[in-house]
Amino acid sequence: MWQVLREHPRSLLYALLVHLVLLALLVVGVDWRPKASATAGQAAPVQAVVVDQAKVDAEMRQLKRAQSEKQTQAEERLKKLHAQAEKARQDRLREQRRLAELEHKRQQQAEQQKQAAEQAAAKLKAQQAAEAARLKKLKDDQAALEAKNKAEQQRLAKLEAQRKAAEEAKRKAAAEAKRKAEQEAKRKAEAEAKRKAAEEAKRKAAAEAKRKAEAEAKRKAAEEARRKAREEAQRKAEAALQQQLAAEQKRLAAQHQQAVQSEVNQYIAAIRQKVRRNWIRPPGTPDGLSCVVSVSLIPGGDVADATIVKSSGNPGFDRSAVAAVYRAAPLPMPSDPDAMNQMRNFNFEFTPES
């Protein structure tokens, strides 16, 4: 459209002008029919000058003529305007047509392009087909060639076979002669060989039997080893489990034992103190004496038995040790049954010096 406008600026200007005029008329409310023409031309301003009649008449005539002229001029101008409008309309129509033409042309062009593309595609397809055909032909040709080659080879092979057969026949003939000549010797040799072979076979059979026996033994040994390994593994697994169990039991036992031991140790200290307090050593006993007293206690801590199990060699010293144990009774005893059991029987070792 801009192109159109650029090409016909005058037409546009005119069109715009016409539109503006029409718009103005509408606003002012002028009646386009002939009586409303006062403002449409460049009417000269009225000059009210007092004149004589003649002059007035003359002026009136003059005016009438001028008015008439003026009327004519307006009509002329109106005509001219109509013509201009008509021309503008014509122009617009022409422009529309031209545009239609352009559109048509464009469509035609598109159509043509499409057709051309289709044609090109068709052509390409045809080309491909042709190529395929060419390739097929090429292949066929090749196959034919190969077949030919094969046939040729077969022919050659046949010829060769024939040639060989001929040679073989010839060779056999010669060999037969030779063979027959050698046959006797060979027979003898064969007898020997046969004998030898028999021996060999026998030997081999024996070897084979031996081999088989060995293999069997080996197999059995392997089997036995496997079985043993399996049993060993099982045994080990069981042992491990047992060990684990034992370890756990041991741990629990150790825990208990620790508690017991702790109590026992406390009571050992108490017992030691009490016995020491009650130990009156004989005066003048030589240095380096030592004796061991084995003690059995009853639950209350009283001494059931106190016996010298390792004498110092000095009866007075030994006696003082035994007396100390009795004198210290009842000995402190733990209440825990296990701890008490540990304290049922034990030894005292008496030595004057620490």
Place this chain on the structure above:
Amino acid sequence: MRLAFYACLLMTGLLLGSRGADAALTIQITGGTEGAQPIAVVPFGWAGPGKLPTDVGKVVADDLRRSGRFAPLADKDLVAHPHTGDEVNFQNWRVLRVDNLVVGKVQATGPDSYNVQFQLFDVFQGRQIIGYSIPANGSDLRGVAHHISDLIYKSLTGERGAFNTRIAYVTTDRKSKNDTVYELQVADSDGFHPQTILRSSQPIMSPAWSPDGKQLAYVSFEHHRSQIFIQNVASGARHVVASYPGIDGAPAWSPDGKRLAMTLSKDGSPDIYILDLSTGHLRRLTDDPSIDTEAAWMPDGKSLVFTSDRGGGPQIYQISADGGQAKRLTFDGNYNAGASVSPDGSDIAMVHGSGGSYQIAVLDLKTGLLQTVSKGPLDESPSFAPNGSMILYAAEHGNRGVLATVSEGGRAGQRLVAQQGDVSEPAWGPFRTQ
């Protein structure tokens, strides 16, 4: 099969091991207190007319106390008075914390004959250790009591008791200025039952027991000179064995009883001589310008110890019985004299003077340590008991001489019963042959 056997073995080992572990609990006892063992000796019962002639129980208790090894309960602390085992309630005595209990009784079996019965008990174990029934006549009851003490001592200490032994000593009784009576007396080991075996107006000195306990050698001035006599204790028969010019003194029997060592000054200064009692042969042992005297035999009879001032002051020396070089043994103090050798030959008791005080001291020959065992201030003439457990010596008490004993190590010291007059020169006799 074999595996099972080993398993068995292992199990057994474990069992034994656990038993062993039980038995392995050993509690160490160290320290303790050195002291006399508490014992209760109940006064012996009496079954007969009148009063018990000898308080046998008291003699026994005193013997045991004097040894320093036992601490008999005081009579007031005795909770009961049983006389036989049947009457003993051990609990009574356990409460008193006594280790042992002695009960007994004396029974009249005739006009002057008795039967003494006693039992020794282990109080804590509630069992009899020994029990005897011993016949005796009236004058012998003290002897029987000492014999009982020996039996108790032996069974409780393991050592032979020396209670039933005798001692000899000299008493000096100054009745007036010109009337002094000297007596050689023999008594029981506790000083009781003294018997005079020699009376003289002149000094008597240095009694010495023969090893068999039958004879006494001594020095008497009865002839206004010193002479050495040997007298049979039982019969009173005696004879002179040394009567030389000058000093004749300090006789000492060899352990085999065949020789007598003595101090003689016949050749100049006093020296040690040895007299062979069977041949009368006299041999000079020391030859020194200083004073050598107071010989005592070592138990093996191979050497003697004696006092000599060859080093300045009196000190103890040792010399071989065959003579030769003497070896000085004492170095502590400026006065060490009057040696008595312990029966086992390990110790020598002597008078040890220092700072004007004279005490009995014991030299340990193994360690060379000298230990004072008596208080002084004027102790003299130490003599070992035949079991070595005590030393008898003379002490000054209230301006006169008395006898005292001290246990080895000096823990228990006690004066013996007071004798008439001034007591000196004690000598403890040997064990009595059974």
